[in-house]
Amino acid sequence: MDPKNDNYETNEKLFQCPECGLYYKESEWAEKCEVWCKEHKSCNLEIISHSVML
Numbered sequence: 001m002d003p004k005n006d007n008y009e010t011n012e013k014l015f016q017c018p019e020c021g022l023y024y025k026e027s028e029w030a031e032k033c034e035v036w037c038k039e040h041k042s043c044n045l046e047i048i049s050h051s052v053m054l
Contacts, residue, residue: 014052015030016030024051
C-alpha cells in the first residue's frame with residue numbers, strides 16, 4: 001500500500017486499495033480491502049464503510 005499525500009483538504013496520508021481504488025485513512029483497512037477484493041472479486045460493505053471520499 002502506497003500512501004497518497006494529495007488530499008489537499010485535510011493534508012492526510014491516505015492508503016488506496018489497488019484492486020478497487022477506494023481510499024482509507026488506515027493502511028490496515030486498505031490491506032483488508034485488497035485481500036477481500038482479490039479473494040471474492042467484490043467489495044465488503046463492512047470494510048468499505050471505513051473508506052473515505054475524496
